[in-house]
């Protein structure tokens with residue numbers, strides 16, 4: 001597929017471009033445009049003015065995702081599926097080979113998508129980004145908390161760029177905008193590899209989110225009022241995951257902390273923290289991916305490690 005041609009149309013921001021401006025050989029320009037239209041890109045032809053871009057294809061376009069990707073690890077291989085049980089399942093099967101380090105699995109639909117703590121993850125077909133990445137992290141990065149933070153930071157950044165809204169991370173794996181969940185991360189560990197699954201609500205509409213979910217969840221389209229280009233978002237998410245992971249490999253896990261802390265929702269708030277041995281209440285004054293949480297509480301400070309659940313004091317039940 002002629003992706004540079006697609007980008008020229010995109011760059012015109014909806015204006016018509018004469019076909020003669022899109023290439024020297026009119027017949028091949030027409031054939032390439034027909035291929036884009038056939039795939040599902042919304043292009044509009046005017047009898048004299050030429051062609052204009054109107055909107056993205058509804059389905060994921062592998063060529064568009066891979067275009068000029070050139071990542072070091074994440075996305076060296078990409079598999080786009082129509083329907084799977086869970087992208088984490090497909091990725092876990094691929095994790096039997098080290099050649100699949102960095103493999104990205106994307107699906108249009110999951111029949112058994114899952115979230116943390118045995119919850120299901122449901123998304124209408126072609127509405128979301130359902131992505132899993134196979135990683136063979138070396139020792140200091142091989143920690144579910146770090147990989148979860150990696151996915152959450154990358155997803156939060158992509159949401160911020162797409163919506164212009166601030167995205168916050170709610171411990172340990174929720175990305176939220178205005179208090180509503182827009183993405184979640186599920187890291188699952190195998191014998192040698194880890195699978196990082198990310199679900200990002202992209203084109204979910206109001207009717208996909210009946211009450212009480214409507215007050216707890218949102219999507220990029222709901223925040224912007226426009227259908228978003230899922231292939232472009234997938235591309236950006238892969239690029240960002242690769243850059244953050246690569247920095248982790250070269251400088252160690254700590255470099256991610258600042259990105260994560262900047263978006264960590266409950267810093268400064270009164271929280272309830274459940275660890276494997278205790279429940280603590282206090283004001284959250286520090287959160288570190290390696291060292292855990294620090295609460296200010298009378299009569300002193302509490303350091304909480306191995307945190308199982310964290311909720312703000314005004315929330316009725318702790319959520320994962």
Ligand code: BTN
Pocket residue numbers: 085086087088110112113114115116117119121129130131132173174183184185186197198199200
């Ligand atoms: C959560 O918020 O509890 C985590 C949700 C993770 C959902 C994603 S969608 C892609 C990948 N495949 C799954 O079955 N789950 C993750």
